[in-house]
Amino acid sequence: MASFLKQLEALFPADRLLVDPVHLAAYESDGLTAYRATPRAVAIPETAEEVVDAVRLCAEHGVPFVARGSGTSLSGGSLPVEEGIVIALNRLNRILKLDFDSHVAIVEPGVLNLQVTQAALPHGLHFAPDPSSQQICTIGGNVAFNSGGAHCLRHGMTSNHVLGLRAVLATGEVVQFDGASRERIGPDFTGLFVGCEGLFGIALEITLRLTPRAECFHTVLAGYESLEAAGDAVASVVASGLLPGAMEIMDRLAIQAAEASVKCGYPENAEAVMIVELEGPREEVAADREKLAALVEASRPAEVRVARDDAERAAIWKGRKSAFSAVGRLSPDFIVQDGVVPRKRLGEALRRIGAMSREAGLRVANVFHAGDGNLHPLILYDGREPGALDRAEALAGRILRLCIEMGGSITGEHGIGVEKRDYLPEQFGPDDIDVMRRIRLAFDPDEIANRGKMFPGAEAPALSQHGLHPLEKAGVISRE
Amino acid sequence: MTLEPDSPDALADCIRAAPHCLAVGAGTKPNLAATAPEKFRRVSTRRLTGIVDYEPSEFTVTVRAGTPVAEIESVLAAEGQYLPFDPPLARAGATIGGTVAAGLSGSGACRFGPIRDFLIGVRFVDGEGRLVTGGGKVVKNAAGFDLPKFLIGSLGRLGALAELTFKVFPKPEASVTFAIQRMAPFNAARLLNRIGRSSLDLDAMACDPEGEILWGRLAGNESALEKRLERVRSEIQREYEFTVTTPEAGARFWESLREFTWLPPKSPLVKIPIPIGGGAEIEPLKGTRFDHLWPHPGPRFYDLGGNVIWATTASELEKFLQIRNFTGLILRGHGESAHSLWFGAPRPETAIARALKHALDPHDRFPPLT
Secondary structure: OHHHHHHHHHHOOHHHEEOOHHHHHHHOOOOOOOEEOOOOEEEOOOOHHHHHHHHHHHHHHOOOEEEEOOOOOOOOOOOOOOOOEEEEOOOOOOEEEEEOOOOEEEEOOOOEHHHHHHHHHHHOEEOOOOOOOOOOOEHHHHHHHOOOOOOHHHHOOHHHHEEEEEEEEOOOOEEEEOOOOOOOOOOOHHHHHOOOOOOOEEEEEEEEEOEEOOOEEEEEEEEEOOHHHHHHHHHHHHHOOOOOOEEEEEEHHHHHHHHHHHOOOOOOOOOEEEEEEEEEOHHHHHHHHHHHHHHHHHOOOOEEEEOOOHHHHHHHHHHHHHHHHHHHOOOOEEEEOOOEOOHHHHHHHHHHHHHHHHHHOOOEEEEEEHHHOEEEEEEEEOOOOOOHHHHHHHHHHHHHHHHHHOOOEOOOOOOOOOOOHHHHHHHOOHHHHHHHHHHHHHHOOOOOEOOOOOOOOOOOOEEOOOOOOHHHHOOOOOOO | OOEOOOOHHHHHHHHHHOOOEEEEOOOOOOHHHHOOOOOOEEEEOOOOOOEEEEEHHHOEEEEEOOOEHHHHHHHHHOOOEEOOOOOOOOOOOOEHHHHHHHOOOOOOHHHHOOHHHOEEEEEEEOOOOOEEEEEOOOOOOOOOOOHHHHHOOOOOOOOEEEEEEEEOEEOOOEEEEEEEEOOOHHHHHHHHHHHHHOOOOOOEEEEEOOOOEEEEEEEEOHHHHHHHHHHHHHHOOOOOEEEEOOHHHHHHHHHHHHHOOOOOOOOOEEEEEOOOOHHHHHOOOOOOOOHHHOOOOOOEEEEOOOOEEEEOOOHHHHHHHHHHOOEEEEEEOOOOOOOOOEEEOOOOOOHHHHHHHHHHOOOOOOOOOO
């Protein structure tokens, strides 16, 4: 290690190579604040060449590395490895090319998600994936974890918007996968790389597809006297043949917290609210909104609000996007889960989560992407209470098992990370995992890239107690 | 004798019993199998058919690999749903497994994306003869590596597909086709870029560079189509002739594109992916004083909103592609085999591609990807 660090010092000036424990502390944890680990060093490259040099040095010495963007992972995806280094990519933040004829942007991994859309909007284009942390999360992190957002049913996840990439693999090999076309021939290497959770290497240049921003939106908020009624309303919209851009549900606890926090004006006393948003050319939306109005009417809501302008639309979304940090303020600590169930079993899943919550004596708030069955139960606990974290984690585990049992998934958009790796063998069989391991070893024979993530059996890092992510406390980011 | 397993387990048994093999579908893209040496025993998916699970309320369908695309489409249509990427050669009998292995999408991919945006789960037999699952059966899922995507375009060289799960969408209520005539390819490419960037939300766009016609399709609510069509018309410069086709003529045109009947029967067929603005880059010279630099590329069609060229294996086209560093995939050759999978510029050989082939097929049970 001493010789490795010496050579690393030769690659990076002192102000871009952190070794002092005081400086390292900022990198100990990410959005999954219950885990922390101190790396040996943090390297802060400014160019792709410096990233390649750092990775090659790690490969030569067998030293693990963890690539990190803004550290917003909710599954502990950028948790450091104690015997390794962190490669912080925030300074690789250039948009290298914006080609509005080809509808592509080529960006470095440290570019923020929202920056891409901001750069493209004047030309009527945007980058569709919109995780709730989009103001702060990086494209590199989105690529590693195949991030989602509220619009995945219609628009897909990050992988559907990444056309190609240049990457340094854990072996030090630099590769270019695919290019600026939506079409390709041969195996889809780009598709394999997106969502690899940092286990293959580091993306250096990412070719993103920019899509026309919808011309018109129509956003409806409906309050219901029961969670089940809201779930039925979503089912009726889906069955009608409409394809909304987003469909969300929040339960009573989440509504009350959001109301207290951002005064979003949601119906008081509603047991649940549904948000549905239509999008498309204005003539198309005009025809769809009539169909939607009839469906909502038939679902017997206690109250309906239709956004009349952008400000009212923003107000509806503000309540939704702030819900998690708002609920988080009700409790010193919380765990946010990310399971997926088939949409038609949402009602059943919520009933069973409610029963589990009562059994465990822990409050659970529900906010979810109803359109794609992606649940985000938020388990509230007090870490100062002995055994509370264990009970909360046990409840989280029961919820994940419920998702698997219902034919769903243990993660819709947060990834496996360190948080859910013990559940991977419950969703996949031993042969499935063996194939994934072989693929991992093809990219990284020494398992130095983001060691300890996704696959079970790795040594567990230290668990500790924390509340909100500092950026969440400041209201800069929020959770899906 | 060709092996004909009738279940995923039987497929795995067949593959374990054959030291060298290749799964084949209906043979609508004959070059993909013909380029594999004879020692690779053909395993037919002819009996590996059927819809395993269809949940209209979930927008998902799971099918066996040998199921004809046309059969899946009719089952979905009965519930008002469809595969939005218009899998090619459906009428010719293409199977869904062959479509995934070849990585093919048709005109409709212009709007909601190609096949990679709809395949969400897969069961396949790897080179060890094991039945392996990747992805899932729900529309949103980030667990594990994205094997479904990796197997798109893998040509049966990384594994044999057994079962596939797709996201499906509600089928638009109505559609209308228009043609813009006297459109030189260069201008067509520029128009494709401009319309593609607009919020007009076209369902399909394709260009016939020889006939100088740009074809477009709008789909959605019937009541909105007339007004949307008017807006497209207003985007087009006056010098071009804008015609709205009859529904029958429109359907006939898209069908001929999708089935490649615009080419002589059994003519060679190549898929060449290009950057979205690439049409302008490739065809700028025709009809100008630089015309002599443009070879005789043979019949061809720009499709998927200008993301792909369908062409034949004309030798002058191949030279041109080599110079411009574009590579195509030969789906049909002259006669049985074109003796190569690839057309134009050579594909780069990478250490990682070799390592991944070895990871999935360590004993070279399946043919090479070269």
